[in-house]
Amino acid sequence: MxxxxxxxxxxxxxxxxxxxxxxxxxxxxxxxxxxxxxxxxxxxxxxxxxxxxxxxxxxxxxxxxxxxxxADGVQPQYYETSLDGSTVSAELPGYPYxxxxxxxxxxxxxxxxxxxxxxxxxxxxxxxxxxxxxxxxxxxxxxxxxxxxxxxxxxxxxxxxxxxxxxxxKKYSDGVCRLLVPRPEAFRGERWDRVIDFWTLEPDAMRILFIPTGPDTIYLGMMAETRNPRASRIPIDVEVWSQRFPHLAQVIELAGKAEGGRHDTYQTxxxxxxxxxxxxxxxxxxxxxxxxxxxxxxxxxxxxxxxxxxxxxxxxxxxxxxxxxxxxxxxxxxxxxxxxxxxxxxxxxxxxxxxxxxxxxxxxxxxxxxxxxxxxxxxxxxxxxx
Ligand SMILES: Cc1cc2nc3c(=O)[nH]c(=O)nc-3n(C[C@H](O)[C@H](O)[C@H](O)COP(=O)(O)OP(=O)(O)OC[C@H]3O[C@@H](n4cnc5c(N)ncnc54)[C@H](O)[C@@H]3O)c2cc1C
Structure with missing residues (x-):
């Protein structure tokens, strides 16, 4: 042509x-x-x-x-950071994102x-x-x-x-499983209309970025080091993730059943x-x-x-x-x-x-x-x- x-x-x-x-x-x-x-x-x-x-x-x-x-998305109330189950900061109130x-x-x-x-x-x-x-x-x-x-x-x-x-x-040693899960009743309402960046650093870094994307969906970005193979695959390993983030067991269970997600390693x-x-x-x-x-x-x-x-x-x-x-x-x-x-x-x-x-x-x-x-x-x- x-x-x-x-x-x-x-x-x-x-x-x-x-x-x-x-x-x-x-x-x-x-x-x-x-x-x-x-x-x-x-x-x-x-x-x-x-x-x-x-x-x-x-x-x-x-x-x-x-x-x-x-109209279709969610403006987060805060960007909250949680380390080992405890809130350490709530930032960006009113920021337009x-x-x-x-x-x-x-x-x-x-x-x-x-x-x-x-x-x-x-x-x-x-x-x-x-x-x-x-x-x-x-x-x-x-x-x-x-x-x-x-x-x-x-x-x-x-x-x-x-x-x-x-x-x-450059490729890095971190990777992320990304998926959408249905939003359970317990994760609705203003308390949950925020980005929550859940971290745990020991024995290795793992992170669950919890982002509501609408009334019915939550986006989870589940980061782990690729040397942790059980945490670096789709479908996600519910046991490994729930052990490190017990307070999120309900959404992790849903993540285990989610279809259409993807794992990618970081690159520049x-x-x-x-x-x-x-x-x-x-x-x-x-x-x-x-x-x-x-x-x-x-x-x-x-x-x-x-x-x-x-x-x-x-x-x-x-x-x-x-x-x-x-x-x-x-x-x-x-x-x-x-x-x-x-x-x-x-x-x-x-x-x-x-x-x-x-x-x-x-x-x-x-x-x-x-x-x-x-x-x-x-x-x-x-x-x-x-
Ligand atoms: C874990 C993770 C989380 C992220 N979160 C965010 C976030 O919250 N906010 C944000 O702003 N960014 C985020 N990003 C970055 C974002 O996803 C990318 O920067 C973005 O998707 C890149 O868009 P793109 O259109 O440049 O490329 P792509 O999304 O890769 O699109 C390229 C398109 O080109 C097509 N294509 C490829 N090769 C060819 C070819 N040879 N001929 C014709 N078509 C071709 C592909 O099929 C695809 O449709 C994140 C990235 C990762 C890995």
Whole structure:
């Protein structure tokens, strides 16, 4: 397949994850024609939850998706930390961040993309990109475009084909089982409408991040060191987890029966620069990070919306890409470094971890965001990083 360019600028995007759907929507809303290629036969996300920090909510508001997230998700009352069954801190009261299920967020983004006119092609696998302006497809030759975007995740084939980009990739010894469980009666009500970060550090670190994602679902992120094999598998080992978190036995029992969950190990990808010619990386393909701060998708969403905004500011694509990267780079690198540090030091386990410095990523404001929009998400004084 060889696509002719039209007068409207045209983008070919690989990967219909959160980053790919966001960038495709933001470009289409600015008058681009966009074709989005997803390797899977359908457009979907697995069964877990996600925290969307203020940075992401602002960017999602720019593309018109935030109202639905606020309606369908949960704004946590507090971020509580519990060590060995005792509460050690309750932070972020009033901070504007939301929890929602991944399938719901993904469906909202896919709907927004379609409504903006994005053509989504499923069962279409990218194998690389030509910096001159073409996406290389496994079954359909090459698709020419003014801009080619690799939003194909941490294992990005687009990134790996761009040999001018330097890559540093690191895998860690921690991993997480993520799943959704039905919300039992005992875990409803205001007491439970909060993020609770349950830790135990001896004999080895284990963590259950408890996040309500709606009236009927709880998302559990169950972290363990991969040298603890019984705690590093799906379906989860109810006995091992209940011994370490006896106060959560009821939800652990439900987690043992949950379907559609996933185990992943932590990884970081650092790519320099993020673009070569007319090919650019967005999301985990450019900057996968440890999930200690729950910022990976949020940073990808911010960068995706800002990319479309930067391209609107100038006619020269390569100049716009360089300007965009100059704006996002420090925030993204800091988020990666801080997440890795918090993961390595178990810095969140003892509570009161959300220092002003750590909140810089959540407080970052995309260039596409107006002051009026910012005012919809006021930051409590205690959580300001300025
Ligand atoms: C345990 C854990 C918890 C997390 N919690 C949070 C959180 O609370 N908040 C947050 O903001 N972030 C969180 N993250 C990070 C977040 O999940 C990722 O940053 C985000 O999902 C990355 O989105 P993406 O679209 O860049 O990539 P992906 O989600 O990997 O999507 C890539 C898409 O591209 C497709 N694809 C892959 N290869 C090809 C190809 N060659 N051709 C075509 N299509 C292809 C894939 O099928 C997929 O649909 C967490 C991560 C982990 C591991």
């Amino acid at each position: 060889t696509t002719q360019r039209t007068t409207a600028r045209h983008a070919e995007v690989a990967g219909a994850g959160f980053a790919g759907l966001t960038v495709a929507t933001a470009l289409a809303q600015r008058g681009w024609t966009v074709r989005l290629h997803e390797q899977n036969d359908d457009v979907r996300e697995f069964g877990a939850g996600i925290l969307l920090w203020r940075n992401a909510m602002l960017a999602l508001d720019v593309i018109g998706v935030a109202d639905a997230i606020r 939301w929890a929602i299920t991944r399938p719901r967020l993904h469906a909202l983004l896919a709907d927004a993309a379609r409504a903006a006119g994005v053509e989504i092609v499923t069962g279409s696998r990218a194998v690389g990109a030509d910096p001159a302006g073409a996406l290389l497809l496994a079954d359909a030759g090459q698709a020419e475009a003014d801009l080619v975007i690799g939003a194909d995740g941490a294992g990005s084939a687009v990134r790996d084909s761009l040999t001018d980009l330097a890559q540093e990739r 990808t650092r790519v320099t620069p993020w673009s070569a010619g007319r090919a650019v990386l967005v999301g985990d393909s450019a900057h996968a990070m440890c999930p200690a701060l729950g910022q990976g998708a949020s940073v990808g969403i911010v960068n995706a919306v800002d990319l479309a905004h930067a391209l609107e500011q100038g006619d020269d694509i390569e100049v716009s890409l360089a300007r965009w990267e100059a704006r996002e780079r420090r925030m993204t690198d800091d988020a990666q470094a801080r997440s890795a540090h918090m993961a390595a030091t178990r810095g969140l386990a003892r509570g009161s971890g959300f220092t002003p410095e750590l909140m810089e990523t959540a407080n970052f404001v995309s260039a596409a965001v107006s002051e009026e929009l910012q005012a919809r998400y006021p930051v409590p004084e205690a959580n300001r990083s300025w």
